[in-house]
Amino acid sequence: MDEIFPIAGPVPLTDKEATAMDEHEFRSLYDATARSIFAYLVGVTGRRDVADDVLQETYCRFLVRQPPSMNDEETRRYLFRIATNLLRDRWRRRDDEPWQDVPEDGFSIDMDAQIDVRSAMSALKPRERELLWLAYVEGMGHAEIAAATGLRAISVRMLLFRARRKAAGLLLPKRETV
Amino acid sequence: MNRTWCERESDVVQCLRTGSLSHELHDHVLSCVVCAEARSAAQVMLQTASLLRVEDDLPAVSVVWSLAQARKRQIALKRATRPLIFMRALSVVYVVFSAAWFLQYFWRSNFMELLADWNVFEDEATCIAAAIAVLSIVIGAAYLLHDSRRSAERAPST
Numbered sequence: 435m436d437e438i439f440p441i442a443g444p445v446p447l448t449d450k451e452a453t454a455m456d457e458h459e460f461r462s463l464y465d466a467t468a469r470s471i472f473a474y475l476v477g478v479t480g481r482r483d484v485a486d487d488v489l490q491e492t493y494c495r496f497l498v499r500q501p502p503s504m505n506d507e508e509t510r511r512y513l514f515r516i517a518t519n520l521l522r523d524r525w526r527r528r529d530d531e532p533w534q535d536v537p538e539d540g541f542s543i544d545m546d547a548q549i550d551v552r553s554a555m556s557a558l559k560p561r562e563r564e565l566l567w568l569a570y571v572e573g574m575g576h577a578e579i580a581a582a583t584g585l586r587a588i589s590v591r592m593l594l595f596r597a598r599r600k601a602a603g604l605l606l607p608k609r610e611t612v
Numbered sequence: 613m614n615r616t617w618c619e620r621e622s623d624v625v626q627c628l629r630t631g632s633l634s635h636e637l638h639d640h641v642l643s644c645v646v647c648a649e650a651r652s653a654a655q656v657m658l659q660t661a662s663l664l665r666v667e668d669d670l671p672a673v674s675v676v677w678s679l680a681q682a683r684k685r686q687i688a689l690k691r692a693t694r695p696l697i698f699m700r701a702l703s704v705v706y707v708v709f710s711a712a713w714f715l716q717y718f719w720r721s722n723f724m725e726l727l728a729d730w731n732v733f734e735d736e737a738t739c740i741a742a743a744i745a746v747l748s749i750v751i752g753a754a755y756l757l758h759d760s761r762r763s764a765e766r767a768p769s770t
Contacts, residue, residue, distance in 0.1 A: 457677055464673045472670055477660050482669055490676050497680035498687060551663065554656045570654035571661045573629055575622070595616040602652035 454500055464493065467510050470572065471517055477571070478521060478563045480555065488524070492517045514572075514582035518564060525560055554604040562597035569594055618646035628654045696756070703753040710746060 455463070471492065475485035495516050504512060555563065568574045568582055576594070580587040620640055624647045627633050633641065633651075641647045 460677055461673050464676065468670055468673075473661055473664055476664055477657070486669065486671055490671050490679060493676045494680040494683050497677075498683055551656060551659045555660055566653055566657050567661075570625055570629070570650075570657040573626065591617065598649050598653040601656050602649035604656070 455497065460493075460497065463509065466506070467513055468493075470510075471513055474514065474564075474567055474572070475517060475521070477555075477567050478560060484524070488517055488520045491520055495520075511578060511582045514568070515584060518583050521560070521564070554601060557604050558597065558601060561593065562600060565590065565594045565597050566601055615646050618644055618650075620644065621647055621650045624650055625654050628658060700753065700756040700760070703749050703756070706749055707753055 468489065472485055472489050475488050476482055479485055479488075492513055496513060501512065558566070564583060565579060568579045574582065576587045576590045579585070579590045579594070583590070585593070620637070624633065624637055624641060627637055628651060641651055
């Protein structure tokens, strides 16, 4: 019954709260990880408003759950895992369209590259974008992607192979004709 | 046969992420279908990543921190009021069962005869105690119900 606090008097700290992260520690973690997670969310959803919501929710959940004894790399993967699960929840509820155009001010002014990349990203499925982003932008291996997405490593290899082939197929014909 | 994996793929991707391919890796990519596909796919993703400007749009760390603290307090409050919710449910069950029992008891017996035979002086202490207990439970349940309604009305605005 350690979950039930006495009504009167100070509320005792649970083990989790006793080892809880303070604001300074959280600030360092946020500075080190938020950019890459936000870029991942914008890259996968194509929507900054969704990425913003999901990023805030990701860190909220992390602070509320606060799993004990994790090193920096594990924490980073855990944050990606929360973000990925939140995205899937949204897609399951059909809250978001698969990939929407990011507003002009979200991209640099390299228009050729922009159009090319947009059409390729739009043609990929959300899971394909997730896997390709983690593999090629974050540089994660199969085991790390499995930890960050909740998939099995063997499934990651197959899904990544298909996604890679599809992405390459979307880009190669255009580039070859140029 | 369709190859799904190449042991040099990670080297190719690593080079693309950090700079350009060496001559040796470039030659390998030309002869390896897996690595050629990996290079094209990586280029799509890396180009997307480089085109996005995320620095200006990151939510402020203080906002995220305050949000999480508010969520934590909400969860702690919910946890702390769990025994109250349990007691509330228990009191409602008690009141309903007591009312049912009293009604059934008076329905079956002749109410006036019962009152005439009832020796108030003998059972006075027991009756007063029972009446106080029932009254306290009814008042307590009514207060808890009123309180929970008030909290529910206030909840959306917080």
